[in-house]
């Protein structure tokens with residue numbers, strides 16, 4: 572699993588430094604390099620940097636950290652949904668994939684339909700009848 576871990580760490584590093592480059596203009600000289608801050612894995616700090624990170628970057632960073640956690644837990648490479656081993660070819664393309672192709676597609680399909688909150692509290696109270 573080492574090559575994948577290295578790959579994830581590199582992705583994280585690249586992402587962080589891309590953000591660092593972009594934020595150079597806005598940070599004061601002498602301030603701690605944002606890349607160093609982000610390189611130290613800390614959820615709290617990541618939250619502090621919410622202002623700088625775009626949603627897309629935040630999501631990616633979370634996915635990478637999540638994958639690294641799963642490597643530590645030895646659950647990496649397993650589909651979270653059905654437990655099947657995610658093919659290595661897929662992990663090479665998408666190292667932070669959590670699901671096998673089938674479950675991923677299923678989830679994406681379902682997400683489309685469940686994005687709206689289901690209507691809550693529909694009670695069939697007959698017309699004219701007041702509660703209490």
Ligand SMILES: [Zn+2]
Pocket residue numbers: 650651652653654655670671672673674675
């Ligand atoms: Zn699956």
